[in-house]
Amino acid sequence: MSSMVAFFGGQLGMTEILVVAAVGLLLFGARLPQVGRSLGRSIVQFKKGLRDVEDDVEEATNEPEGKSSGPPPELPAPSDDEKPPAG
Numbered sequence: 001m002s003s004m005v006a007f008f009g010g011q012l013g014m015t016e017i018l019v020v021a022a023v024g025l026l027l028f029g030a031r032l033p034q035v036g037r038s039l040g041r042s043i044v045q046f047k048k049g050l051r052d053v054e055d056d057v058e059e060a061t062n063e064p065e066g067k068s069s070g071p072p073p074e075l076p077a078p079s080d081d082e083k084p085p086a087g
Contacts (some may be wrong), residue, residue, distance in 0.1 A: 012020075025032070 028035075
């Protein structure tokens with residue numbers, strides 16, 4: 001609550017904050033449970049995605065350097081056209 005007062009520069013008293021909250025509740029009261037549920041679901045999905053990213057980063061950093069995800073690519077042997085001229 002004090003952060004809200006600090007946001008307005010300390011010019012709002014407790015009575016003004018309660019009046020603003022009451023007006024907001026009257027205007028948006030019917031939709032508040034729905035907004036709260038969607039906000040909660042959004043936060044849960046965000047945390048789940050963040051946890052997945054952290055797991056991926058941790059898995060990538062714990063992988064030994066010599067270990068790779070597949071066999072190394074084979075380079076083709078240079079043909080006669082690609083050899084540099086002797087000189």
